[in-house]
Amino acid sequence: MQVKKITYLFFIIFIMSLHIKAQDTIKDKKAKVSLSKSVEKLERSIDTNDDFKTAKNYEELALVYQKKGDLAKAEEFYKKAETLYTKLKKVEDKTRVTRSIAQVQERQNKMVPAIQSYESAGRIADDEMSQRLNYNDANRLRNQSNPKAQSDYINSNIQLLEEKSKDKSVREFKKEAIKEEVANAYVKKAEADLSAAETEEAIESYKNALDYVKDDTEEAIKIKNKIAEVYKEENEYEKALTIQLNLLDEARKNKDFETEIKQLQEVAEIYFQFNQPEKGVQSLKESYTLATEKGNSKEVKNSLNQLVAYYKSKGNDKESVLLYDDFLTHFDEIVAADSSLIEDKVFQISEKKILQLEKEKALKDELISKKNRFNYFLIGSLALLFIFFALIVKALYAIKTKNKKIALQSLRREMNPHFIFNSLNSVNQFISENKELEANKYLSSYSHLMRNMMENSNKDFISISNELEQLKKYLALEHLRFQDQFEYQIRIDEQIDAEVTFIPNMILQPHLENAIWHGLRYKEGKGNLLLQFQLLPKKVQITIDDDGIGLTQSQALKTVNQKVHQSRGTTNTLERIKLLNELYKMNISFSITEKEAPETGTIVVITVPLLDKI
Missing domain, CATH: 3.30.565.10 (Histidine kinase-like ATPase, C-terminal domain)
Incomplete structure (x- = not known):
């Protein structure tokens, strides 16, 4: 009977995993724009037929998706922005967006398209620095089997970017973009160092990247987690744990509940590897409880899965059943509190509206194009008739x-x-x-x-x-x-x-x-x-x-x-x-x-x- 109950509960969890949308709250403090706001702005610009604003809003929405981790969607919207910038002949904007396309393609391991996009950005760039950055990145991807060559191209980009950041004539908002590029370059260098089994150099590169993301908490957390991962791979669990606990303390001070939940899960993993299962279970339970309170359905599921996996490995089905009972008891509260479900639903509706507006705009553009073609034909015909008439009049006048x-x-x-x-x-x-x-x-x-x-x-x-x-x-x-x-x-x-x-x-x-x-x-x-x-x-x-x-x-x-x-x-x-x-x-x-x-x-x-x- 107990086995049937457990099976039934697993089935419920499986069904829920299909229906509950993953939450990934956007915390881009620099942009300070939510997914729904980005969509609203995009709807307005499409509706008013403002191509430049539409391109900017596509780019903004792509950035939101990029930070959310939905790289396929990010690539889709970057490409839409690129199309409009091409139409508007905005070279600088097109260069920037084409580079962003290359970067999200690279993160999806679509290396051939990424190389092509980097080269395209290099060709259309109207300044030497952008040309060299993009061509260096294209060559870096061509040398994936050669970490030394990759590091050389990355170092070249870092040198270019750091020199540019010191240029007093560069405007402040561009300096911020350059800092992001430098941080990304150091992260790429760290990855190349790891491929060459140069762990110390990789950690140093990550630390250099941190210097350029001090004002971006989310990016700083990602990089620190990467450093912790390197230490874990090297079995230096104490160093990894120190980093994760520091991140946990910072999250609690800042009341960043999402980061706190994730860091508790990371800490639990280290405790399990560090042969401290009691502390690991305690961290997962804290993560599960906090995720339940905050209505974070994705992290509730992650914490629950890790706890159940641990209990199953120990043959403790009783604790698993108790966890599922608790989950079912709080299920309605979790769903009601999970704003991401509402936001995702709203976005689904908005996305359909965007597609409809795009179709209407395309239809309108097609009608305008046909009308223009007809007008051009009519004007051309009238011009030919006028020329023909003028030639006749001229001939008659000559006669x-x-x-x-x-x-x-x-x-x-x-x-x-x-x-x-x-x-x-x-x-x-x-x-x-x-x-x-x-x-x-x-x-x-x-x-x-x-x-x-x-x-x-x-x-x-x-x-x-x-x-x-x-x-x-x-x-x-x-x-x-x-x-x-x-x-x-x-x-x-x-x-x-x-x-x-x-x-x-x-x-x-x-x-x-x-x-x-x-x-x-x-x-x-x-x-x-x-x-x-x-x-x-x-x-x-x-x-x-x-x-x-x-x-x-x-x-x-x-x-x-x-x-x-x-x-x-x-x-x-x-x-x-x-x-x-x-x-x-x-x-x-x-x-x-x-x-x-x-x-x-x-x-x-x-x-x-x-x-x-x-």
Whole structure:
């Protein structure tokens, strides 16, 4: 019956071990943040879509897990932080987190990934010290079978870190991080020393590490326990016991009940090895009682298991049954007092919420990404349509401009046949009157004039000097022909630089021709023709002034064909001016007026904007 009862109780304990969550209270006095608070902060940052704060909170939560001993979770959250720092291009933060990933991977004995992470941190680091630290650690892991090489790489890191900690330009919070790194390096050195069976050196390395964690009680306790473990391995139980008892006293003074419970278990183990079982049992019972009072279910189980194991080894089932009875009696109290169970349950809910928020954020990001891709596609399509439309408009504008230039050229050439016809008539007249010398002279001047006109026929604008050269030859020809009918003058403002000032090509000749052929030619007596270039503000005014018979009388004398030609000559000028204004975005003006009685004649005024380049 007693055996059945014991079996039943063992079954209950087994079931409980599956359901009771392990408690590991966070005591990071430096961070002063609990698991639940870290989760709450993370929830807020994810909910507000603040990537930088989210990365910081992932890192903080990973550190909480790291101190709690849940290295897999720590690695998971460090990697999430690393992803966000990469996205945000935060090089320093990414370097730090990637190194943390390497460290938790190393503690999980995932050596190949740890080496890769250390090397990655070294590659992305933007300062020489971080590069060397990470590459040294990568090489240290590559030399696990060579403790001497490992120690060399660790010593190199210690030297780097200690030099940096003395740098006055380093900010205080960074100095704290450097101290942690130095302490970790000394712990690694101690482990390398132990691998080389150099116990004294290992203890010295642990003691050096203690110098850098004086303000971190939890880390100091861990290192002191490691020293005690070394002494136990060397069968120096008195030294190990001294360390554990000192830690126990400190825990009691500081009312650090969790540490007190654990140290009682450590002390009990030494007592058992030291052949003092009574003291060992007493320490375990104290540990069990305190754990029960404080609702620390994990340590209740640990203390209970160690006591039962001892009693079983001694064949004392009665004491085991009494312990289980006591445990069952206080079971409800333990569960009610164990805040870790509530915290773990809350965290499970929060973790699910975090996952849900992450999924929602990922979905939102995906929707935004799709929307952005659509917007980019739409913008790209519109841009292509705009470019296509612009090219069409440009092509149409080019065609329109080309057509205008063709029309302009056509209008210029339209004046030439009439001029050629009149000139050939003059040659014919000289020949019929047996004036061969005049005919030869006329033909020579005419050929030079035509050559100049042909050379400039494709130009919309020419310099005043070139235009004057042609007009002088033209007027000389007409004067040779009608020398008894008129005299002419050409005046140019001294302020005008005729070489670099431009006017429309072939726009004056038709009006000079009209003045001679339809005004001065029919005047009784000799008339006068004036061609004048005058500089006005930002423009040049060209005046053709004759004292011929005037527009009205000339119109009465003309044949129907002559009327059509004169009308076409004026229309041609107006059309050319309109095209020039459109093509070159300028304001050329044209006017023709008849002088009032008693004066006779016509005044043509053409105003051109001052041009020094075409």
